[in-house]
Amino acid sequence: MTAIAESPAPRVRAARRPSLVWLGVVPFLAFAFLFLLWPTLYIVVAAFRTPQGDWTLANVLGLFQKSILDAYWISIRISLASAALGCLIGLLVAWAVVLGGLPAWLRGPVMTFSGVASNFAGVPLAFAFLATLGRVGLVTILLRDWFGINIYAMGFNILSFWGLTLVYLFFQIPLMILIITPALDGLKREWREAAAILGASGAQYWRLVALPILFPSLLGCFALLFANSFGAVATAFALTGSSLSIVPILLFAQIRGDVLNDPHLGYALAFGMIVVTALANGLYVWLRLRAERWLK
DSSP states (O other), X not given: OOOOOOOOOOOOOOOOOOOSGGGGGHHHHHHHIIIIXXXXXXXXXXXXXXXXXXXXXXXXXXXXXXXXXXXXXXXXXXHHHHHHXXXXXXXXXXXXXXXXXXXXGGHHXXXXXXXXXXXXXXXXXXXXXXXXXXXXXXXXXXXXXXXXXXXXXXXXXXXXXXXXXXXXXXXXXXXXXXXXXXXXXXXXXXHHHHHHHTTOOHHHHIXXXXXXXXHHHHHHHHHHHHHHHHTOOHHHHHHHTTXXXXXXXXXXXXXXXXXXXXXXXXXXXXXXXXXXXXXXXHHHHHHHHHHXXXXX
């Protein structure tokens, strides 16, 4: 007779205990909700409300006034200019540090300075540029007295479109260095060696191999720098006041100003800025995911 194998006793599933790991991210989630999500939701709702609390589209339709459209256009132009120049100069600096053959000890100071400078903005940055390149700034006086170069007589003005773009570059270039350096580090040596074996020159390697791989990262960096510049308010307001009509300054005037006091139109302006920056950041995330597939 064949022995009948006993069926194993059914396992009793132990009750799953709630994981305490999530407690570690509770402060972050609370901070993100209270200081990011909740204010954003409040602005979006207020953009479609009247002062009496009724729903309306008048605030959003008010964005199509000529003065407001002009402010958006100036802000977009400044953001495009600072993002393009920041990407170009930052890429060249990062390439020189990572792949250009500079001494290895130089990378640490460059990255440290980039981490500090990318977060240096607001009133201190505006004061630093006014004290340096203002009409009586240090560099302005030195160029005039020592070299006979009067930059203001040549058309330069720190309170103008290109003046504000120059100020934005102070934190745009370091930010570009920080976010493009990992992509440059991800370029595999085998790719360059394979290109050299096949007879490709250095220029052909960069044009046909490296730049196509880096292209999604570069576009993502451009989108991130655009959003970073478009949302900057403290630096522009401290530097130019109301002399340059960009969206953040117009927004401040609508919500807190004594003359142009229409808070709900200000909320609509902020809603428009949220849409623009959300599109730019969404493009950055999408392109970043595409780039990471090549750099893994």
